Amino acid sequence: MNRLIKFAVDRPFWTIVIVAAISIGISFAIPHLTQETDFRKFLSEDDPIIKLLDEAEAKYGRSFGILVMVRNENGVFNEETLDKIKKIGDEISDIPGVESVTTPLNSQVITGTESSLTVRMAAPGGKAPKTPEDLATFESRVEGNRMLEGNVISSDGKAASMSVDLEVDADEYAITPRIVEIVDQYRG
Numbered sequence: 001m002n003r004l005i006k007f008a009v010d011r012p013f014w015t016i017v018i019v020a021a022i023s024i025g026i027s028f029a030i031p032h033l034t035q036e037t038d039f040r041k042f043l044s045e046d047d048p049i050i051k052l053l054d055e056a057e058a059k060y061g062r063s064f065g066i067l068v069m070v071r072n073e074n075g076v077f078n079e080e081t082l083d084k085i086k087k088i089g090d091e092i093s094d095i096p097g098v099e100s101v102t103t104p105l106n107s108q109v110i111t112g113t114e115s116s117l118t119v120r121m122a123a124p125g126g127k128a129p130k131t132p133e134d135l136a137t138f139e140s141r142v143e144g145n146r147m148l149e150g151n152v153i154s155s156d157g158k159a160a161s162m163s164v165d166l167e168v169d170a171d172e173y174a175i176t177p178r179i180v181e182i183v184d185q186y187r188g
Contacts, residue, residue, distance in 0.1 A: 011096060018039070020064065027160055034070075039072070040053075047136055048085060055179065057168050058168065059078065065162070065163055065164055065165050065166065066163075066164040066166070066172070066175070066176060066179060067161055067162070067163055068088065068092070068159050068162040068164060068179065068183060069159055069160070069162075070084065070085055070088070070160045070161075070162070071158060071159040071160075071161075073158060073159060074105070074158075074160065075119070075157045075158055076153065076157060076159065076160045077135065077138070077179045078135075079128065079129065079130060081160075082105065082123070082128040082129060082135075084142030085103050085104060085105060085126040085128065085160055085162065086103070086105055086128040087186065088103075088104070088162065088182060088183060089103040089162055091102045092105045092162070092164055092179055092182055095175055095178050097166055097167050097169075097175050097181070098164060098165070098166060098167070098170070098175065099165045099166055099167045099170075100163050100164075100165045101153075101162055101165075102152075102162065102163040102165070103160070103162045104122060104123070104142065104148070104152045104153050104160045104161075104162075105106070105121070105122060105123040105126050105127065105128060105138075106121050106122070106126040107121070107122045107142075107147075107148055107152050108120070108121060108122070109121070109122050109141045109142075109145055109147075109148065110147070115177045122138055122142050122145075122148060123137075123138045123141075124138070124142045124150075143157075144177060158171075164179065
């Protein structure tokens with residue numbers, strides 16, 4: 001170790017050249033690196049854990065989902081932003097492998113009284129509100145609702161999230177770039 005330190009101190013030019021050469025060599029490998037996040041790839045198909053996971057996914061669906069965020073500094077409670085959310089959600093729904101898309105518009109609001117329980121969509125008909133009355137109805141259903149405010153709509157009302165649930169055998173690596181393309185069309 002002392003010889004290496006002595007070499008580095010006595011020959012700074014060669015030290016820089018060697019470090020640069022190693023860095024350049026490593027940089028050529030970086031584009032070919034991949035990251036595997038599916039632990040199934042590391043286990044045998046016969047593994048009892050994989051079998052249980054397959055059974056659970058067949059029965060209950062896959063737990064993997066994609067979250068899409070829409071942000072507007074002026075707030076999301078306006079016709080233009082809500083219309084974008086509706087269009088993005090509809091286009092994502094059409095992608096093969098997507099099971100469902102939950103947006104602020106089609107999120108369910110549950111209200112109860114002593115004698116009844118009401119379940120309905122946050123936006124009337126699950127569509128982007130077009131009239132001031134519909135917009136006010138939507139906003140009042142979301143604001144103050146503990147299940148929606150802070151989850152589907154941010155507490156400050158400037159962001160909304162869409163949850164994309166995938167089918168059990170869907171390829172999330174193929175679907176994600178398509179979702180990004182759709183979202184990019186609506187930027188701005």
